Amino acid sequence: RKEVEQDPGPFNVPEGATVAFNCTYSNSASQSFFWYRQDCRKEPKLLMSVYSSGNEDGRFTAQLNRASQYISLLIRDSKLSDSATYLCVVNGGYEYNNNDMRFGAGTRLTVKP
Amino acid sequence: DTGVSQNPRHKITKRGQNVTFRCDPISEHNRLYWYRQTLGQGPEFLTYFQNEAQLEKSRLLSDRFSAERPKGSFSTLEIQRTEQGDSAMYLCASSPNTGQVPWTNEKLFFGSGTQLSVL
Numbered sequence: 679r680k681e682v683e684q685d686p687g688p689f690n691v692p693e694g695a696t697v698a699f700n701c702t703y704s705n706s707a708s709q710s711f712f713w714y715r716q717d718c719r720k721e722p723k724l725l726m727s728v729y730s731s732g733n734e735d736g737r738f739t740a741q742l743n744r745a746s747q748y749i750s751l752l753i754r755d756s757k758l759s760d761s762a763t764y765l766c767v768v769n770g771g772y773e774y775n776n777n778d779m780r781f782g783a784g785t786r787l788t789v790k791p
Numbered sequence: 792d793t794g795v796s797q798n799p800r801h802k803i804t805k806r807g808q809n810v811t812f813r814c815d816p817i818s819e820h821n822r823l824y825w826y827r828q829t830l831g832q833g834p835e836f837l838t839y840f841q842n843e844a845q846l847e848k849s850r851l852l853s854d855r856f857s858a859e860r861p862k863g864s865f866s867t868l869e870i871q872r873t874e875q876g877d878s879a880m881y882l883c884a885s886s887p888n889t890g891q892v893p894w895t896n897e898k899l900f901f902g903s904g905t906q907l908s909v910l
Contacts, residue, residue, distance in 0.1 A: 682833075710897050721882060721901035722834065765833050769897060770847075778847050779824065779899060781833035 681705060682768050684782035692790055695756045699785045701749040701766030710769040711742055713751050715762045716784065722765055725751075756789045763787070793817060795902035797883050803908045804873055811869045812905045816885030823866050824899065825858055826882040834882055840866060873909045880904045 684701045691697050703711075711728035726733065728740040728749055739752040749766055766782040796815040804810050816823050821842055826834035837856065838848045842863035855873075860866040870877055884899040 684833075686831075712898075714899075721903055722899075723901070724898050727898075767899075778836055778839055779897065780836055781826070783831075783833045 680782075681780045682766055682782040684766050684785050686783055686785060688786040688788055690788045690790060691756055693756055693758060695789075696752065696754045697756060697787060698753075699751045699764055699766075699787075701751075701768075701782055703747050703749070703766075703768040703780075705768065705770065706747060708747075708768045708770065711740075711749050712767040712779075713738075713740060713749075714765040714767055714781070716765055717762050722781075725764070753787075756787075758789050758791065761787055761789045795883055795885050795900050797881075797902035797905050799905055800903065801906045801908075803910065805910050806873060806875060808873055809869065809871045810873055810907065811867055812881055812883075812907075813865060813867050814883030814885075814902060815865045816883070817887075817900055818864075820885035820887050820900070821863075822886040823860055824884040824886070825866070825868050826884065828880045828882055828904075829878075837868070870907075873907075875909045878907055878909045880906050 682703050689697055713725040714722040715725045716722040726735050726740055728742045730742055732741045737754045741750045763784040763786045765784045768780050770778045798813045802810055824839040825837040827837055828834045836849050838858050840860040843860050855871045858868045882901055882904045884901045886899050
C-alpha cells in the first residue's frame with residue numbers, strides 16, 4: 679500500500695461547480711497534513727494546512743479524519759484559475775528524526791468555461 | 792530573490808556520467824529536502840537535512856545517489872553512473888522547521904527544480 683494515496687482524476691468540471699478530492703494515508707503516527715497545488719511545469723506551492731478541527735480558506739475547505747486516516751479538500755465555486763494538480767502531503771510521524779514529508783501522486787483538476 | 796534557488800535548471804548527460812545539482816535554500820531555513828518527480832507523479836522523497844545533519848534517506852534510493860549539506864546552508868545532490876531511469880525533475884525544498892513540537896513550521900518552499908535528461 680502506498681503511504682499517501684489520491685484519486686488521480688482527472689476531474690473536469692464547469693466553472694462554478696463544487697469539487698472534492700480525497701486522500702488516504704497509511705501511517706497512523708502522522709501528525710501534520712497539507713494540500714499543495716502544482717501548476718503545469720511549475721514547482722508545488724502550499725495551498726493550505728489541514729487541522730484536526732477542519733479549516734476553511736475562502737472557497738477552500740480541508741477536513742481530516744484521523745480514525746479513517748483520510749483527508750479531503752473541497753473547492754466551491756470553481757474558477758478557471760483553479761485548474762492544477764492538487765497534492766496531498768503527510769508527515770512521517772512523531773519522531774524528530776522521522777519527520778519527512780510524503781506526497782501523494784496528485785489529483786488533476788480542469789475547470790472549463 | 793530570496794526564494795529557493797536550484798542550479799542548473801536543465802542538465803542533459805550521457806548514461807554512465809556523474810552529475811551534481813545544487814540547492815540554495817531560503818537563508819533562515821533549517822530543513823532542506825530533496826525530491827524527485829516524474830511526469831504524472833507526485834514528488835518522491837529522497838532525503839532531508841536538519842542543518843548539516845542528514846536525518847533520513849529514502850530506502851528506495853540507490854547507493855549511486857548522495858547528498859551533502861556541509862555547512863548547513865546550500866546542499867548538493869550527486870548521481871553517479873547515471874541511468875536512463877534517473878531522468879526526472881529533481882526538486883529541492885526548504886522549511887523553517889526547527890524540529891520542535893508542534894510542527895507548525897513545516898511548510899515547504901520549493902525551488903524551480905533541475906530537469907535531468909539521461910541519454
